[in-house]
Amino acid sequence: MTATALLPLLALLTSLLAAVVIFVLPESSHRVRILVNLMAALLKLVIVALMTWGVFHGVDFSVSFTMLPGVSFMLRADALAMLFAGLSAVLWLFTTIYAIGYLEDSPNRSRFFGFFSLCVASTMGIALAGNMFTFFLFYEMLTLSTYPLVVHRGTEKALRAGRNYISYTLGGGVVLLLGIAWLHGLAGDLAFRETGHFQGADPALHGQLTLIFILLIAGLGVKAGMFPVHGWLPQAMVAPAPVSALLHAVAVVKAGAFGIVRVVYDVYGIDFAFMLGLLQPLAWLAAFTILYGSVRAMAQIDLKRRLAFSTISQVSYIILGVALFGPIGTVGGLVHLLHQGIMKITLFFCAGNYAETLGVHRVDELDGAGARMPATSTAFTLAALGMIGVPPLAGFVTKWMLGTGALATGVEWAVVVLLLSSLLNAAYFLPIVYRLWFCPVAAPWPGERRWGRLETSAWLFWPPLITTLMLVLVGLLAATAFSPLSWAQLIVVRMYLP
Template sequence: MENGLVLFLLLASSVLPAVMIFLLPERCATLRNTINLLGVSSKIFFVIYLIRGIINDEVFYYAFAFTPQISFVLKVDHLSLLFATLSSILWLFTTIYAIGYFQNSQNQSRFFGFFSLCVTATVGLSIAGNLFTFFVFYELLTLTTFVLVLHTQTVEATKATIIYLAHTIIGGLFFLVGLVALQSIGGDREFVSGGYLHKIVSVEPIVLQIMFVILLIGVGVKAAVFPLHRWLPSAMAAPAPVSALLHAVAVVKAGAFGIIRIVYEVYGVEFAYDLGLLWILLGVAVVTILYGSIMALRQNDIKKRLAYSTVSQVSYILLGVSLFGPLGTIGGMIHLVHQGVMKITLFFCAGAFAKIYGIKKIGQMNGLGRMMPLGAFAFSIGALGMIGVPLTAGFLSKWYLGMGAYENGLLTVLGVIALSSLLNAAYFLPLVYRMWFLPPSEPYTQKPQFRNGHALLILPPLFTALLTLYLGIFALSDYSALQWAKTLVQLEYLR
């Protein structure tokens, strides 16, 4: 197996910290934090090692056959590194944020243990080499994240967990049915550029279309596409670090990433287009984008407004896949990264507002620019990025998606992107206005409720806000999501 050990070390860099953290007494906060930071730092080291290797045409691969029809495969390519890099970097910021957020709280060993297992599942599915291995890590993600949603063990959190499990278990069953069907007609196949189903000429197109819909439901649950999205707003009962990772790094991105793998590497985008599957995906994406934006407008709770924003924004990735062209593909790929960076910024800030001043409702945000200028600045950058204001990462995503729609003569889709941006402005700009141009509301002129760990709550969103600007302003640099996405297209990897 070529360089397979590195792949297991990549996974072990979060599994071993999880085991050690579970065994630690609750009182060992310093040691637990040290283990957390060493784990995430080592994961970033291995990701950088893999990036350097792929650039130098090294092969990283491991396979183990359970049966002639079922094998466990790990491999690294440009697409997997895009997702693994996003996950690892944002997990560093989330770890720092969570250490400050949970300072002096109970059950930290349980939280950070499952937190580390969650990143194992996320990175594992990014380097999965076939649909079976992807399914294994996909379900592991469900088993690790539901504990995080339940963390506070309140009535609201319990209800949210039940809704989350109901959706993800049903989604997992659909995924399993689709997986078994594909295995039965195509055998044990690895992900491959251009897909492999088009080579199986004995299968009727209607069968492949039905299997695609089944798989789309299976992964669409985690991607929170309409009408499979209900779990996501409910899960806002979880603590802010959990909300951040659900929206920006782990669950919804796992679903979107699964759709990318299925379209490009199982069916092949050209074959999917010939079968009419991209029109199905386009319809789902457009409806979800508009629905999520309209529902966001109706929310008075900050986190729920952000949640419905995620429902809308993640489907931009699916929109890019469905546009069938290089520009749309680039737009979808970079939004996988850009949305994660911008959305984690917003959730970090929302958590800080609630933790420090007890602010959870939009009507309470007046004057936050005076009370928390750095936090308000970071939130403003994240919000402007989501709208698609020039010089932010979000502008690039929407620009390429718009060009992709224009390239294919889909002027209606171009109108949907424009309308969605207007709706984004309608539900984000009033929040920015309240923070900077209205006087503080009573009784939030009082002293902060939470003094310890302020820096750990403010610095992570400040850095991710600056990263939002970097990805927009320096998009042509070698170290940007745009350049990496262009490389994918130039290599004809996504074709």
């Protein structure tokens, strides 16, 4: 087995093996567990970096074997895969650090970190999957491995949210499976290909292909939190903060959005999907979800619920970018996959810090927290401004690309949606920022804890600061060679100019 085949497997195995080791470790061996966690996360980062470098230089990393008659298990690293793999490898490291601090002295840590690693392994598998079948394999594995994380607290409320989560995602999985199986019956084993597979498909098949497309998008839309099937997402907020961060920024919703990108570009082909007339309704749906999520977010008092509805809105930017049918819009959508991840994870880290350090969960209790926790509040503010789209932060880059993309393809209404959404973002984020910095402390914090010199535990303190730095840098240095933006452009060039 050559190195090109070995690396994708290794990227998968680092967290898979870590999961196994952590499950076997006794509950009491904290230090070993921390070490295993961090080593695996670092190792994965190195592997992914190596592969990214290789993909940039045109190396083909792939491994496949026949799993069932006519179907193969296939891992393949193309540029799009590396975008998602890079995101999850980087953010996994920080989320792990954060989770170690967040769950200090809480029970069931062995179980938690085991499933946490399993969840990241599934995400890596989703990123590197080379065909729909393999994608589905890891997609369902992700569903299963996140369930114990969502119900981690074991309260009635958590279990109810878990049931809701699993009903939605498994239901979506069934629809997706139907679509994939049908597609397979129609066209055989379809490896992802930059230009899609149905360029000159028989017109007699168009009806069936349209139906399959709807099934696939509906199945993936559940995880991506698209409008009618987003109900699980706000409820899943009962999970611990690192889990919410992981769910929203890296794993679950992104897996759905990433799957939609794969289906539209690498299975159907963007031109063919456009020809079937499927992109237009998809764009409408995405636009509606963007506005709907923002409006609902304004009404939320609970900080994490507000962030959840914000996610519903923000993830649909990715889908809107895909559905705009033009290279610039696609770049915007793809780069938002990454930028939104960094910004949202920062926000969730901060929300977790407020909850852990001050015992604050509601927006109206945050008055004056800026003075008590200046670093965390700065991070929160910057991430919120990024979400609104203030230049030169990460969010601005994506909104700019999406807007110019929409104008380039003559979809003016999308620009209106973007502007409206930015206004709404400002309407639900700025009051929080105002309360943080400019309101006096109204009441003593409900559950304040102190950790020496820093404003909170060191494990909790650094991750949001580092991700904030990243979100500033990806915005400022968007035009340089190794920024996410350039990478997204590389992907799009390979998609549109085969």
